[in-house]
Amino acid sequence: MSNPxxxxxxxxxxxAESLQLDAWVAGLPATGWATVTTPEGWTVAHQIGHLHWTDLASHSAITEPEEFARGMELAAANPVGFVDEAAExxxxxxPEQLLASWREGRVALDVALRAVPDGEKIPxxxxxxxxxxxxxxxxxxTWAHSHDVGEALGLPIPQTSRARHVCHIGVRTRGFAHLVRGEDAPTADVRVELTGPDGxxxxxxxxxxxxxVTGSGYDFALLATRRRHVEDVDVHAEGPGAAHWLTIVQAFAGMPGADPVRLADR
Structure with missing residues (x-):
């Protein structure tokens, strides 16, 4: 089994992250599921639909690699609209069907991930x-889309150490963040020291x-998921390369989309 x-x-x-979001949406009326959560017009239903679709794709990559390969061909043919169309x-x-399906998909993916043999990679x-x-x-x-939903619904969003996973990916993808914008990957090292919610x-x-790069781990996670403008977070850079990176840091695959808008300009 894979590194248990x-x-x-x-x-x-x-x-834990999924259950938090589940609790937020489980009691919503249909009008609540129609709440717009992003400037692009995604609703709560789009957010849950996207998470469910990605869980299904992840499960397929583990259990049906040939079927998943066909899905990758469709994605390659429509790289910009593929994800949005699936969410739509x-x-x-x-809502009740989508919520039930998302719950089932989460359990199935958990089981599948635990069953991957040691050393095996997932396409x-x-x-x-x-x-x-x-x-x-x-x-x-899940953390990023939960933030979208919680913010749109006006809910208090707890700051937890789970944001460390987001920060880890944001740091690991530093080179990708440059390459996806047509820039050369940086060669100089950057030291990142962030303070988590527990200190x-x-x-x-x-x-x-x-x-x-230093500052709040939670705020860096918001930067890395492009949920906040660099001027609105407690994250600081020393050096021009680090400063530029904070304007483009990106923890997710694909194109970056529109730059975050400053809170004062919303």
Missing amino acids: SILEGVLSDLA EMALLP WYGPPMSPASMATARVME DVWAWGPEDAPER
């Missing part, structure tokens, strides 16, 4: 991933790196 100790911890955080289709389902739209990496990516997406320090990179 690391995988178990990530799956536990994924379940899911959002048409009645994906980007590079193949280990089960722990795929589970971490699911935490990141612990999350650190990446050499201690003697020439440039640094």
Whole structure:
């Protein structure tokens, strides 16, 4: 089985993040599911539909790799609209059906991830991933879309250490964030030291790196999921390369989309 100790911890955080969002939407009337959550017009239903579709795709990548490969061909043929069209289709389902299906899909993916043999990689739209990496990516997406839903519904959004998974991906994808914008990947190291909600320090990179990023781990996660403008977070850079990175940091695959708008301009 795949690295049980690391995988178990990530799956536990994924379940907790999902249950939090589940509790927010479970009691919503149909009008609540129609609440717009993003500037692009995604509703609560789109958000849950997108998470459910991605869970299904992840499960297919593990259990039906040939079927998943056909889905990748469709994505390659429509790289901009593929994800949005899937969310749009899911959002048409009645809320109670979508919620029940999302719950079932979460359980099925958890089981499938635990069953992946040691050392085996799972195909994906980007590079193949280990089960722990795929589970971490699911935490990141669930965290980001939960934030969209909570903010749109006016709910208090708890700051938890689960944001560390988001930060980890944001740091690991530093080169990708440049490449996806047609820039050269940076060669200089950056030291990242972030403070989690519980006061612990999350650190990446050499201690003697020439440039640094410091500040709130929760706020860096908001930056990395492009939910906040760099001027609206408690995250600071030392050095021009680090400063530029904070304007383009991106924890998710695909194109970055529109830049976040400053809170003062919303």
